[in-house]
Amino acid sequence: MALSETEIQRQKEIQQAEELLFSGRQELGFAKGLFLGDFVADWAMPYPRLSDAQQADVDRALTELRQFLDEHLDPEAIDREADIPRHVIDGLGRVGVLGMTAPKEVGGRGFSQMQYCKVLEEIGARDASTAVFTNAHHSIGIRALLLFGTKDQKEQWLPKLMNGEQLAAFALTEREAGSDAANVQMKATPSEDGSHFILNGEKRYITNAAIAQVLTVMARTPIPGKDKDAITAFLVTPDMEGFEMIQPRMPKLGIRGTATGRFRLNNVRVPKENILGPLGKGLRVALTVLDFGRTTFGACCTGAAKTCLRLAIEHANSRKQFKKTLGNFDLVKKKIARMAADVYAMEAMTQVTASLIDRGLEDYMIETAMLKVFTTERLWDAVNDCFQIHGGSAYFDDSPLGRILRDARINQIGEGSNEVLTSFIALVGMRGPGMEFKEIYDTMLKPSRGLSKAWGAGLKRLSAAVKVPEVPVRNDELKSYASQLARLVWRFNFAVDKALILYREPVMEMQLIQERIAIAAMELFATTCVLSRWDSELTALGRNGHDASDHVAADLYVRRSFRKIREALRDLGDNDDRALLQTADAVLGTSGASQHNGA
Numbered sequence: 001m002a003l004s005e006t007e008i009q010r011q012k013e014i015q016q017a018e019e020l021l022f023s024g025r026q027e028l029g030f031a032k033g034l035f036l037g038d039f040v041a042d043w044a045m046p047y048p049r050l051s052d053a054q055q056a057d058v059d060r061a062l063t064e065l066r067q068f069l070d071e072h073l074d075p076e077a078i079d080r081e082a083d084i085p086r087h088v089i090d091g092l093g094r095v096g097v098l099g100m101t102a103p104k105e106v107g108g109r110g111f112s113q114m115q116y117c118k119v120l121e122e123i124g125a126r127d128a129s130t131a132v133f134t135n136a137h138h139s140i141g142i143r144a145l146l147l148f149g150t151k152d153q154k155e156q157w158l159p160k161l162m163n164g165e166q167l168a169a170f171a172l173t174e175r176e177a178g179s180d181a182a183n184v185q186m187k188a189t190p191s192e193d194g195s196h197f198i199l200n201g202e203k204r205y206i207t208n209a210a211i212a213q214v215l216t217v218m219a220r221t222p223i224p225g226k227d228k229d230a231i232t233a234f235l236v237t238p239d240m241e242g243f244e245m246i247q248p249r250m251p252k253l254g255i256r257g258t259a260t261g262r263f264r265l266n267n268v269r270v271p272k273e274n275i276l277g278p279l280g281k282g283l284r285v286a287l288t289v290l291d292f293g294r295t296t297f298g299a300c301c302t303g304a305a306k307t308c309l310r311l312a313i314e315h316a317n318s319r320k321q322f323k324k325t326l327g328n329f330d331l332v333k334k335k336i337a338r339m340a341a342d343v344y345a346m347e348a349m350t351q352v353t354a355s356l357i358d359r360g361l362e363d364y365m366i367e368t369a370m371l372k373v374f375t376t377e378r379l380w381d382a383v384n385d386c387f388q389i390h391g392g393s394a395y396f397d398d399s400p401l402g403r404i405l406r407d408a409r410i411n412q413i414g415e416g417s418n419e420v421l422t423s424f425i426a427l428v429g430m431r432g433p434g435m436e437f438k439e440i441y442d443t444m445l446k447p448s449r450g451l452s453k454a455w456g457a458g459l460k461r462l463s464a465a466v467k468v469p470e471v472p473v474r475n476d477e478l479k480s481y482a483s484q485l486a487r488l489v490w491r492f493n494f495a496v497d498k499a500l501i502l503y504r505e506p507v508m509e510m511q512l513i514q515e516r517i518a519i520a521a522m523e524l525f526a527t528t529c530v531l532s533r534w535d536s537e538l539t540a541l542g543r544n545g546h547d548a549s550d551h552v553a554a555d556l557y558v559r560r561s562f563r564k565i566r567e568a569l570r571d572l573g574d575n576d577d578r579a580l581l582q583t584a585d586a587v588l589g590t591s592g593a594s595q596h597n598g599a
């Protein structure tokens, strides 16, 4: 039977995802554990802390950075002029920010991801343009070289990138390859003698493209001996013949200081020595690098949300209406309290996620996707609430809030739009239990396969269904929350199993179901990080003889989060999805397209 075009596309996507994500056995991470009903506490509890020596290094770096930023960073001017001045870039290089996680031997500072996140939080708190510039250069630019470069490549390229003498960019996006990153059309054809690849095509929306001296560029190459092509990463320099900068600075709404460019490669001859990572594994390079980038994204958003909270508090405590300061009104209090709770959670989640990288967990894709979606959405809420508290004054050009609002909007779109990542979280997470069910189902249809694998899978599903996991906290005052969290993990697992049994393979198309599962998973992760941080702070306070009662923001976060989890799980079976999709289909003119989604 001939497969439909949609089915062929879907099979292709599954094959690509399998190749990228699921090669080889890996240790069970926190998020994958959640989907299996397993609370792998070890990855999040006790709360990860820097060693004293690491903390001292961070403190020194932050002191130097703060002094530099106080003296030289002018976010309003950067926004107005749509440019980050060269002396700011040079200064960031001098204080080590541009090569911070690179080893000391190549001129970096050898910082861990947790340490680096602390530094980027500081930049994110002040100016989003500078944060995105730094992220593009370091977290997704240099990082590709650090992770996938050969010894020769590192020696050749890294030293000048460490101090900003040269800058890096990361070029994946094209007109046809935005969210659908695997659809890269740029071609890299091997030369006849095999010494070069000839690159042709166009890239757009590339941060730093016009100011970078080294660009990691994704292009499609034929794979020798195979009847298919795949994406490969190349190191390209703008002085190569045929490199054409079409638009060095695309005018834009926010993060206006960053140079976002569009360029074309016309028969650009790139030596084969410039291939970064294995031939045909460019998507793996891209996704791994983006994974790192998402932790610093979380840190930058946390910094920006802290700024919003500070501005909101200042205004609420000074502006009077009805003979009272605004902070006396419950509807203002509600916004500020929510912000404080979210900021506590954002910081905790960033710290735990960064520690997964530092501790060597191999696969943390779900956690970094959760962090990206969570922190960007919470920052947007914080900006919105802060703007509202400032009333009309936020709307005028002498307030920083217009810039902060314009800057923050990119976060939900860039480095994987939140919709794509929400689906990703649910689908990759559900794959574990899904495979176990498939084993059972296939064996029921064909008992000759032998029962042992299906028996093992059945036992695992059964044990997750009857066993409530343990959430280990040290402080008695958190024990009740810990047991509520454990029960919610159990309920979540039950809900995932139920969705898999009820909808089977079509669940891969049901984004409204996926969204609820992803929200519940994200909140379970966020609350775990909050409880872990809270527990460790209580322990430290108790040890130092302080009053351990000042954790109202953490307490509020956990309460609100439990509510959200219950709501997401309840809505899996009680919702208006059918009506919603019918309405969308009717107005879009796509009637009948959503037959899978009648939950």
Ligand SMILES: Cc1cc2nc3c(=O)[nH]c(=O)nc-3n(C[C@H](O)[C@H](O)[C@H](O)COP(=O)(O)OP(=O)(O)OC[C@H]3O[C@@H](n4cnc5c(N)ncnc54)[C@H](O)[C@@H]3O)c2cc1C
Pocket (backbone or CB within 6 Å): 136, 170, 171, 172, 173, 177, 178, 179, 180, 204, 205, 206, 207, 208, 252, 255, 260, 410, 413, 414, 415, 416, 417, 418, 419, 420, 423
């Ligand atoms: C300022 C800026 C800087 C950037 N810097 C870089 C860079 O340095 N390097 C680089 O390679 N790229 C960069 N990008 C590109 C960025 O990563 C893409 O914009 C992003 O991946 C989204 O792609 P797109 O814009 O083509 O949107 P589209 O793919 O057209 O998506 C538009 C919207 O459709 C929805 N959508 C899409 N697919 C799905 C789906 N499967 N399910 C549900 N909803 C969906 C989402 O809401 C999404 O926001 C940058 C973009 C901007 C704006």
